[in-house]
Amino acid sequence: MRICFIGDSYVTGTGDETCQGWVGRLSAMERQAGHDITPYNLGVRGQTSRDIALRWHAETRPRLEGRHDGGVVLSFGVNDCTSTAHGQSRVPHDEAIATTQRIVQQARQSWPVLMIGPPPVGRPCPDGRTQALSHAMAGICAQLSVPFLPVWEPLLAHPTWCTEIARGDGAHPAGGGYAALARIIHDWPAWRKWMGPLP
């Protein structure tokens, strides 16, 4: 499969000393298990749902158009929830929901779609907002029959994710955190349906 991974700095792998991030680590696991995967990492640092709405289709088209083996994985939301100088969300909750709904709805008209929820950083702000957005995204995806993986709770409980964030730039983990996230997605039944069963 050729898969466009569309999102923010967590998709890019900011902070990972190997520059692989979860997309690269997950793809390497699959390729080494004999699954044919071409990952296109379309994460951009700092982007909100608003920014992603403007570019996801133009960037996906030249990579997947006319192919029968394409797929789209969406993952964003933390930047929507971080605070402006006035203490408000960069993107208001209702707008983030409506934009996410539009992106998911349009993407699934052309390609199989999966969505990975936004992760925690280990501080009340933006985590409170992010958790609420993750729940709302799950609802949107359920309505549209798009598999959604909430990673907020498992990453908050994971011994590595928030510890590495606190030791790092305060927003991104290092390689250990990304490896943990890659493993969670690797074992997700909806992802396994794309790649084939575990050996």
Added chain:
Amino acid sequence: MRICFIGDSYVTGTGDETCQGWVGRLSAMERQAGHDITPYNLGVRGQTSRDIALRWHAETRPRLEGRHDGGVVLSFGVNDCTSTAHGQSRVPHDEAIATTQRIVQQARQSWPVLMIGPPPVGRPCPDGRTQALSHAMAGICAQLSVPFLPVWEPLLAHPTWCTEIARGDGAHPAGGGYAALARIIHDWPAWRKWMGPLP
């Protein structure tokens, strides 16, 4: 620096069992040496200069616009030189040259630019055409004062590159070939000027 690596399947890293390719391996070497680098891998399999001309700017803008630490690395050309069913180049030599010139000229108006020449695959076709295109690209870049790294000769002479291609899909090496290419670029003085001196 935030760097857009724009090109074809060699930029994507097709065939690399780690899914890193030379972009990921080079970026990991730099990050582990303490250099701050955010790589955006914008390689797309099968693309010619013609395809890249249509998308490079739209994809670079949301990643680098308004930033003072942006850079663009271009690398393509092999797909221009492969044969159509009628035995001709997918993109005629003169068109490939003119398109490359236009891309390089436009890119350097906004960002620092480096260009990496197209690699050999170890067979007369497309290698004869690719070598000629690489030479012409070197000329264009010299005219426009853009550093150009010819990798055709060093990769042809390298013990790993063409051997892995022959053992693989006939066009792409595995991780050893990409590691060799990453090392060649890592030691290139024009690249070191971007990243900082060797430790």
